[in-house]
Amino acid sequence: MKQRSKAVFKKIPLALLLSGTFLSTLPAFAAQVPAGVELAAKQEIVRNNGSEPASLDPHKVESDVEFNILSDLFTGLITIDDEGNPHPSLAASWDNKDNQVWTFHLRPDLKWSDGSPITAQDVVFSWRRLVDPKTGSPYESYLSSMHMLNAADIMAGKKQPDQLGVKALDKLTVEVTLDQPLSYFLGMLAHPSLFPVSQAAVTKNPDKWTQPGNLVSSGPFKLDTWTVNERVTAVRNPNYWDNEHTVINKVTYLPIASGTAEVNRYKAGEIDITSTVPEIQFVSLKKELGGQVHVGPKLGVYYYAMNTTKAPFNDPRVRLALNLGLDKEIIAGKVLGQGQKPAWHLTPDQTGGFVFKKDKYSEMTQAQRVTEAKKLLKQAGFGPSHPLKFNLLYNTSESHQRIAIAAASMWKKNLDVDATLQNQEWKTMLDTMHQGNYDVVRYAWIADYNEPSTFLNTLRSDNSENTSKFNDPDYDKALDNALSAKDKQQVGQYYQQAEDILSTQVPVIPIYQYVSAKLVKPYVGGYDNHSPLGYIYAKDLYVIKH
DSSP, X not given: OOOOOTTTSOOOOHHHHHHOTTGGGSOOSOOXXXXXXXXXXXXXXXXXXXSOOSOSOTTSOOSXXXXXXXXXXXXXXXXXXXXXXXXXXXXXXXXXXXXTEEEEEEXXXXXXXXXXXXXXXXXXXXXXXXXXXXXXXXXXXXXXXXXXXXXXXXXXXXXXXXXXXXXXXXXXXXXXXXXXXXXXXXXXXXXXGGOOOOHHHHHHSTTTTTSTTTOOOOSSEEEEEEETTTEEEEEEOTTSTTGGGXXXXXXXXXXXXXXXXXXXXXXXXXXXXXXXXXXXXXXXXXXXXXXXXXXXXXXXXXXXXXXXXXXXTTSHHHHHHHHHTSOHHHXXXXXXXXXXXXXXXXXXXXXXXXXXXXXXXXXXXXXXXXHHHHHHHHHTTOBXXXXXXEEEEEESOHHHHHHHHHXXXXXXXXXXXEEEEEEEOHHHHHHHHHTTOOSEEEEEEEOXXXXXXXHHGGGSTTOTTXXXXXXXXXXXXXXXXXXXXXXXXXXXXXXXXXXXXXXXXXXXXXEEEEEEEEEBXXXXXXXXXXXXXXXXXXXXXXXBOO
């Protein structure tokens, strides 16, 4: 969701994209105010973020609840545009040898928000901290997925964090070594978990460095206040390397989980950008507010994860039966109805330009699926005299509740299965999920980069985001083969193998593919909802006089 001056970014040869030698001549991503537009005197934006952030430590979080804020407070070595092209941020340029050894050249005179210099050592410190098992990051396996040298062994406790394949050649030069070439390395590099953090700030206040007054950041904004369960505020960072192209002076993030309350406060003028649009009000709001309702693409899949280490969910027949017992057409089209599509595979359609074939279950009628599901449950030992009963956990949200009620009703009607609904606040649910204290839990995955591996890697046996604890050597092998494949067609074949395994093993039940739906005030300029990753960057926005 970035405002772009499309004429500037001409199509660039792949070799130049990878080398980075041309990039320092391109303009930064920033607010592009059209000629003749009169700006408001007060350049402040209020966004609803949907939930209270679990943390503002880039190494301790895992969702867009936190990334929405962190992407304003911090920036990475590079940024990625909506077409997947890399552009400079902290790094002015870069080059590589055989797509395996990458050298990034930081901008001179980079500063943290407190005025201290940003150095290559900060990058090294940050990535070692991310992969260090002592940190306990949900994203600790991200560097392993990038094939950064020794990352997997560090996660496993076989090597120390200082053996990670990253080093500072001098104050402004970072060298990264991979254990094999990776075609989508640059796309992964822009992820918020790789935002450098200040070594001095973290070392000085290890447990409190993210609090107001302690947190120093590298992005266009810096943390001002954080009142738990009320609001987070950020103000313009004058030390940001591209501050002169930022227009907004203050951003407020609200943690409102209720869609009804969110809409009411939007209509009252207290919110400028909502986190979503309640499904139950979607049609009426389109009639009432017209162009203020924005719907765009979003690479994400909503699913129910099953605890595969716990009976009866260690039985793939039970998992498949629950998958087949849901009428996803009704959930996507009726319960939601904003353009979401039913999901029968983990990877959303057209991710990274890949196309996956439909599995046999998606081609069945719902009646046929229910018949097959009943057979599977009977084989697994469940029936009228011994009904399947479990708890379905979701985080507090009217939308999640409506979906859970619909799912439980379908399971009961179609399969005589009893699902007891439980809800917890976001941070509590994350703790419950990671501790494995659940039967079935509502979750979702939003793409970290535009390539199928961002979804498929989450179910690798050694991935830190594999909360269902799925373990299938054939699945891992298919993804390994995709990494070493020689062309995109062959890569797609291995990804298809992985999806085929998931369609029968079903560690998670894909329910629908996301869209991004928000209410945006007409005076908010620079809003663009065409980013497949769904981010909105405050540095791209401006407030028009109204």
